[in-house]
Amino acid sequence: MSGQDSPWDVIIVGAGAAGLFCAGIAGQRGLRVLLLDHSDKVAEKIRISGGGRANFSNRELDPQAPHRHFIGANPDFCRSALSRYTPGDFMGLMTRHGVAFHEKHKGQLFCDRSAEDLIQVLLREAEAGGVVRRQPCRVTAVRHGADGTYALDTDGGCERGRALVIATGGLSIPKIGATDFGHRLARQFGLRLVDTRPGLVPLTFDGDGWAPYTGLAGLALPVGITTGAGRERGAFVEDLLFTHRGLSGPAVLQISSYWTPGAPIAIDLAPGTDLLAALMQAKGTSRRRVANELATLMPGRLADAWVQGDADWQRPVAEASNKALARLADRLARWQLVPAGTEGYRKAEVTLGGVDTRDLSSRTMESKQPGLYFIGEVVDVTGWLGGYNFQWAWSSAHACAMALPQGHSSG
Numbered sequence: 028m029s030g031q032d033s034p035w036d037v038i039i040v041g042a043g044a045a046g047l048f049c050a051g052i053a054g055q056r057g058l059r060v061l062l063l064d065h066s067d068k069v070a071e072k073i074r075i076s077g078g079g080r081a082n083f084s085n086r087e088l089d090p091q092a093p094h095r096h097f098i099g100a101n102p103d104f105c106r107s108a109l110s111r112y113t114p115g116d117f118m119g120l121m122t123r124h125g126v127a128f129h130e131k132h133k134g135q136l137f138c139d140r141s142a143e144d145l146i147q148v149l150l151r152e153a154e155a156g157g158v159v160r161r162q163p164c165r166v167t168a169v170r171h172g173a174d175g176t177y178a179l180d181t182d183g184g185c186e187r188g189r190a191l192v193i194a195t196g197g198l199s200i201p202k203i204g205a206t207d208f209g210h211r212l213a214r215q216f217g218l219r220l221v222d223t224r225p226g227l228v229p230l231t232f233d234g235d236g237w238a239p240y241t242g243l244a245g246l247a248l249p250v251g252i253t254t255g256a257g258r259e260r261g262a263f264v265e266d267l268l269f270t271h272r273g274l275s276g277p278a279v280l281q282i283s284s285y286w287t288p289g290a291p292i293a294i295d296l297a298p299g300t301d302l303l304a305a306l307m308q309a310k311g312t313s314r315r316r317v318a319n320e321l322a323t324l325m326p327g328r329l330a331d332a333w334v335q336g337d338a339d340w341q342r343p344v345a346e347a348s349n350k351a352l353a354r355l356a357d358r359l360a361r362w363q364l365v366p367a368g369t370e371g372y373r374k375a376e377v378t379l380g381g382v383d384t385r386d387l388s389s390r391t392m393e394s395k396q397p398g399l400y401f402i403g404e405v406v407d408v409t410g411w412l413g414g415y416n417f418q419w420a421w422s423s424a425h426a427c428a429m430a431l432p433q434g435h436s437s438g
């Protein structure tokens with residue numbers, strides 16, 4: 028062991044949102060904490076999140092109804108942790124550290140200045156807990172010894188811990204250090220995994236089928252968007268963004284977490300507007316072309332592109348048949364399309380699936396393997412866009428940190 032004979036009370040692998048937060052709380056409870064990360068930087072995902080301002084939580088989160096904002100085989104799994112460490116608790120922490128923040132759209136909470144302020148809060152908390160941080164440090168093997176401790180072979184030597192917390196996150200954005208370490212370790216200890224796939228990710232479409240829409244790249248507008256059915260149904264009203272390869276923007280990122288390959292998505296391009304009534308009224312009173320009428324209800328570029336789909340839509344609205352206008356209104360309100368795929372982990376904000384919650388305690392995050400804990404995104408709990416994923420990182424880290432047993436060596 029490097030530098031000490033008795034094992035650490037806990038070794039935490041992954042110095043991202045969940046790992047750093049867990050380390051600080053455990054340290055401040057008096058545990059001797061070693062925090063390892065293979066990257067030389069901490070919390071890179073916090074740094075790039077929320078456009079550099081970290082959407083760190085959400086005021087609309089209801090800990091009693093996690094299925095409203097969380098996806099996973101058992102969304103109720105996160106109720107216990109979310110109720111014991113709430114968005115209000117995290118706001119309190121930010122306030123105590125003098126970090127100014129504000130609320131945006133739909134309860135989303137952002138740092139006023141920079142995500143860096145949030146990282147500094149976590150680092151100061153870890154420092155207050157006397158956490159020993161080692162970076163960059165690669166873990167090459169993990170063994171569970173007969174004495175109940177975990178031995179980690181690292182490129183800085185062997186380390187032993189009475190408890191081991193895995194906070195290595197999901198698979199998205201490999202170029203800033205995401206790995207499947209947590210999933211492999213879960214498998215090594217016989218825990219079940221829920222299949223992983225990218226979430227909160229732009230959707231792509233086939234080249235030929237998408238050709239009519241490529242000219243719309245850069246256009247954004249509010250839409251209604253749905254996919255799936257029953258418990259698996261997702262439905263949002265958010266902004267849509269046309270890109271060169273497909274669709275993005277909050278509406279598509281949200282729906283992507285519900286989308287399964289091969290399934291259609293339906294988009295209402297004028298939510299809250301009775302398009303047919305508006306077009307029929309225009310037919311009786313207007314001398315303008317259909318596209319010009321439509322442009323009063325949605326962006327002109329979209330209206331122009333849309334009417335190219337049918338010769339009947341390219342005439343003055345007064346000359347268009349009722350049937351043609353009904354068809355137009357219906358196509359705009361129920362645009363059905365089947366994505367070819369997603370932009371993948373390279374662009375995804377989160378990973379769906381992960382360590383199966385059936386093998387974890389919802390109170391402590393300890394797995395069926397005694398002394399081995401999983402927190403944050405590595406677990407099969409995925410939040411909506413809007414600060415829910417960071418709140419899960421904080422709440423699961425807190426539940427774990429409060430449950431970790433005090434070691435003999437602690438004061």
Ligand SMILES: Cc1cc2nc3c(=O)[nH]c(=O)nc-3n(C[C@H](O)[C@H](O)[C@H](O)COP(=O)(O)OP(=O)(O)OC[C@H]3O[C@@H](n4cnc5c(N)ncnc54)[C@H](O)[C@@H]3O)c2cc1C
Pocket residue numbers: 040041042043044045046063064065066068069070071072073075076077078081082083084164165166194195196197199200203204205206207208375376377402403404405413414415416417418420
């Ligand atoms: C571009 C982007 C923007 C986002 N914006 C938001 C937002 O505004 N609000 C929100 O709620 N969520 C946001 N998210 C999601 C959020 O960042 C994650 O859900 C959250 O960081 C998960 O926390 P975590 O601690 O579980 O994992 P991470 O924060 O990803 O931390 C994992 C840590 O483990 C380390 N690690 C990985 N593999 C190994 C290994 N083999 N050995 C040692 N260390 C390892 C990594 O280097 C990393 O430091 C965003 C994600 C992305 C990609």
